[in-house]
Amino acid sequence: MWYSISNLLGFGADFGPTTAAGRLLTIGFWMLSLILIATYTAQLTSFLTLKASKSTITGIDDIKNNKVPHSRIGIVIGTSAEEYFLKTISQGSTNYYHLSTTQDIFIKLLDNSIDVAVASGASAIYAINNLYCKLTLVGEPFYATSIAIDLPRVWQYKQSLDVQILQLTESGELERISAKYFNTLTCGSSSSDESSSKKMEVQSLAGLFLTYACVSVIAILLHLWLKLKRHL
Known part of the structure; x- marks a missing residue:
């Protein structure tokens, strides 16, 4: 046991093998130790790197708690997001980073x-989920927005449009269109990742332990054969 642990940890035991079978077994221990340590080091480095790169912002509450300087928060002027920010967070102060268009956010x-960036509108959500894969959304929606259609005050097709919109709503067609264009996720889940690392499973090292088991069996057979040869 002491000899096995010593070779696996890499510092060696206070005695060495003197037989061919023992030397073969020691070579197997060294190979097993080298691969296990190298693999563990790589996995640990990957885990620590991903953990350090995770966003420190988890939602709108972090902005309310001043975890980010207001000068580093981008808001498109003239939007409902700006109105929300002024009323609930900055108390009327406009010391945030002014953006002219939604494209400026990205x-x-x-x-x-x-x-x-505090963004409003489904277009920003769609762009981040499907076009700008280096960006991510955090937190839950914290205010609702409405979509309106501008029409002439007196328009002959107004009633017909109302009826069509009502029919689309009742049939579920509007929900289907919304899911198709705004709930798609080309860039992948923000929690998977990209964000997640592949955890090592026991099965991924099965071949390594199987190889060492074969070496051990060969070493035992070699030992028995040499012992039998001496008695012949």
Whole structure:
């Protein structure tokens, strides 16, 4: 037991093998130790790297608690997100990073001009989920927005449009369209990742232990054969 543990840990025992079978078994121990330590080191490095790269922002509450300087928060001016931010977070202060369009959100995040952005509208969610895979969404929606259609005050097709929208709502067609265009996830889940590392399973090392078992069997057979040869 002491000899096995010593070779697996790499510091060696206070005695060495003197037989061919013992030397073969020792070579197997060394190979097993080398591969196990190298694999464990790689997995540990990957785990620590991913853990360090995870976002420190988990939702709107972190912004309310001033975990991010307001000057590093991007908001598109004239949107409901700006109105929400002014009323509930900054108390009317406009010391945040002013953005002109929704497209500016993605540009400024990617060039590190801002750390986070408070976005409104399904278009921003769709773009991050399907077009800008280096960006991610965090937290849950914290306010609801409505979509309106601008029409002339007196329009002859207004009643017909109302009826069609009502029929689409009752038939579930609007929900299907919303799911098709806004609930798709081309970039993958933000929690998987990319974000997640492949954890090592016992099955992934089965071949290594099987090889060492074969070496052990060969060493035992070699020992028995040499012992039998001496008695002949």
